[in-house]
Amino acid sequence: MAKEIGIGVALAGVVFLAASGYDITLFLLLAIFGAAVWFIRSGAQLGKRFQIIGGNKQDQGNTKVSFEGIGGQEVAKRELLEALEFIVDSERSRKLGIRPLRGILLTGPPGTGKTLLAKAAANHTKSVFVASSGSEFIEMYAGVGAQRVRQLFSTARSSALREGRDSAMIFIDEIEVLGGKRGRHSSHLEYDQTLNQLLVEMDGINPYDDVRLLVMAATNRADLLDPALTRPGRFDRIVRVDLPDRQGRLHILEIHSKGKPFEDNVDLDEIARDTLGFSGAHLENLVNEAAILSMRKGKTTIGQDELREAIDKVIMGERLDRRPTEEEMNRIAHHEVGHGVVSEVLRPGSVSTITVMSRGQALGYTRHSQEEDYHLYTCSYLEEQIAILLAGSVAEELVFGSKSTGSSNDFEQALEISRKLISTGMSEAGIVSVDELPKQIYYETVSSILKAQEQRAGMILESKLSVLKEISAHIIETERIEGEDFRRMLGTEGTCMKAS
Numbered sequence: 001m002a003k004e005i006g007i008g009v010a011l012a013g014v015v016f017l018a019a020s021g022y023d024i025t026l027f028l029l030l031a032i033f034g035a036a037v038w039f040i041r042s043g044a045q046l047g048k049r050f051q052i053i054g055g056n057k058q059d060q061g062n063t064k065v066s067f068e069g070i071g072g073q074e075v076a077k078r079e080l081l082e083a084l085e086f087i088v089d090s091e092r093s094r095k096l097g098i099r100p101l102r103g104i105l106l107t108g109p110p111g112t113g114k115t116l117l118a119k120a121a122a123n124h125t126k127s128v129f130v131a132s133s134g135s136e137f138i139e140m141y142a143g144v145g146a147q148r149v150r151q152l153f154s155t156a157r158s159s160a161l162r163e164g165r166d167s168a169m170i171f172i173d174e175i176e177v178l179g180g181k182r183g184r185h186s187s188h189l190e191y192d193q194t195l196n197q198l199l200v201e202m203d204g205i206n207p208y209d210d211v212r213l214l215v216m217a218a219t220n221r222a223d224l225l226d227p228a229l230t231r232p233g234r235f236d237r238i239v240r241v242d243l244p245d246r247q248g249r250l251h252i253l254e255i256h257s258k259g260k261p262f263e264d265n266v267d268l269d270e271i272a273r274d275t276l277g278f279s280g281a282h283l284e285n286l287v288n289e290a291a292i293l294s295m296r297k298g299k300t301t302i303g304q305d306e307l308r309e310a311i312d313k314v315i316m317g318e319r320l321d322r323r324p325t326e327e328e329m330n331r332i333a334h335h336e337v338g339h340g341v342v343s344e345v346l347r348p349g350s351v352s353t354i355t356v357m358s359r360g361q362a363l364g365y366t367r368h369s370q371e372e373d374y375h376l377y378t379c380s381y382l383e384e385q386i387a388i389l390l391a392g393s394v395a396e397e398l399v400f401g402s403k404s405t406g407s408s409n410d411f412e413q414a415l416e417i418s419r420k421l422i423s424t425g426m427s428e429a430g431i432v433s434v435d436e437l438p439k440q441i442y443y444e445t446v447s448s449i450l451k452a453q454e455q456r457a458g459m460i461l462e463s464k465l466s467v468l469k470e471i472s473a474h475i476i477e478t479e480r481i482e483g484e485d486f487r488r489m490l491g492t493e494g495t496c497m498k499a500s
């Protein structure tokens with residue numbers, strides 16, 4: 001901003017001098033000289049802006065990334081390997097008259113390994129890897145983004161030639177920043193110009209050039225991309241990089257456990273089962289956190305306890321010293337055990353851990369485990385989920401005669417699931433559009449779903465009231481109880497999770 005003000009003031013000064021009759025030729029010459037120096041310097045800096053791997057100044061750690069070091073993305077890896085065949089065996093694809101790919105788009109949630117896959121692809125094809133991010137192309141000044149796109153492509157070509165390679169891979173992370181739908185940015189046309197330049201550069205890729213270029217891009221929001229980017233001939237191969245399933249999580253855990261001093265009792269399969277929804281980045285962090293916890297305890301090895309605690313740490317955040325009052329603690333314990341009891345009754349074997357330690361925003365937490373990753377949810381599964389969510393507040397009401405603010409997050413989730421039941425036609429309102437449903441009917445349907453599940457949780461907890469109190473008293477002392485011990489106290493040990 002200071003730069004813009006400076007330029008403005010200097011310009012106003014020059015105009016004032018010219019208007020006052022002074023000779024400004026010298027000023028103009030100086031300004032032209034200054035602009036030329038700035039242009040050359042910024043041009044030189046542009047080359048440095050991009051991360052180049054596979055060149056002389058190699059990032060040794062990154063060049064080692066291979067497909068074997070990426071867990072749980074078998075489909076994505078297979079698709080990529082197939083797509084890369086035209087670089088690896090260009091002669092064969094040329095004979096078959098295959099139009100080689102120009103762009104591959106990797107889409108999926110954050111931390112699932114999109115950047116890793118792109119690096120592994122570059123390694124596999126022995127290409128120079130030039131990485132950039134969508135945000136690097138967005139500037140206030142018109143034309144700068146387009147200039148950077150040109151620079152990116154020419155940097156990729158020149159780096160490959162310098163290194164004696166015949167292929168280069170350009171990786172653009174967060175492509176939605178520069179490749180968003182055109183016309184959406186009302187303030188200026190800079191975004192559109194930058195995207196147009198990218199399209200022009202991609203169209204100009206000739207598979208039979210000295211350096212074969214392949215553009216890989218990653219995004220979490222493929223829906224925001226301009227359709228011109230995803231049309232055939234540009235990013236026409238879209239590879240989904242999803243959250244890993246249980247097997248994939250196990251594989252990623254094994255990859256990140258290599259060389260770590262694990263104790264004999266470590267069961268990574270249990271950790272994989274308990275980390276539904278974790279990305280590769282979460283799992284890498286989990287193993288690292290477990291090592292940090294071991295170090296804090298003065299241990300030289302990492303055990304199952306540290307890995308279990310690391311799951312809580314990754315989900316909930318750092319453990320806090322904040323200790324609730326005795327009364328609050330009593331309530332938190334009954335609330336959490338309430339969730340646990342209903343969960344065990346409805347889905348035997350589902351409780352993994354219950355804690356009443358403050359972590360992040362939470363005062364307590366019940367972690368559930370799931371044998372399988374589901375892709376479809378039935379009405380009864382979702383209703384059970386609501387009953388489990390409401391069980392915390394129901395337990396508080398049963399024992400203390402009142403609810404507390406500690407249930408607000410549970411209620412939000414229960415409301416969200418109720419909405420899902422309605423929008424998927426599984427409620428008594430039938431097959432309806434939630435947006436067009438009159439508010440009163442929506443309210444009544446949600447209310448009836450929630451009431452029914454609240455009653456269901458209430459009946460279960462009333463029948464288990466004495467054991468609920470007993471486990472709550474125990475957990476106040478121990479702060480944490482593992483699933484097996486919980487089931488033993490509840491009298492349901494040995495039951496395994498029902499397949500749904």
Ligand code: ATP
Pocket residue numbers: 069070071072073109110111112113114115116117173218219220252255279280281282284
């Ligand atoms: P973002 O969308 O946020 O840019 P990303 O999908 O590109 O994320 P990466 O940068 O590739 O994710 O992954 C971050 C880190 O997470 C990696 O360095 C690695 O340690 C770990 N990781 C992620 N996915 C995997 C995986 N499938 N196998 C092994 N490690 C993984």
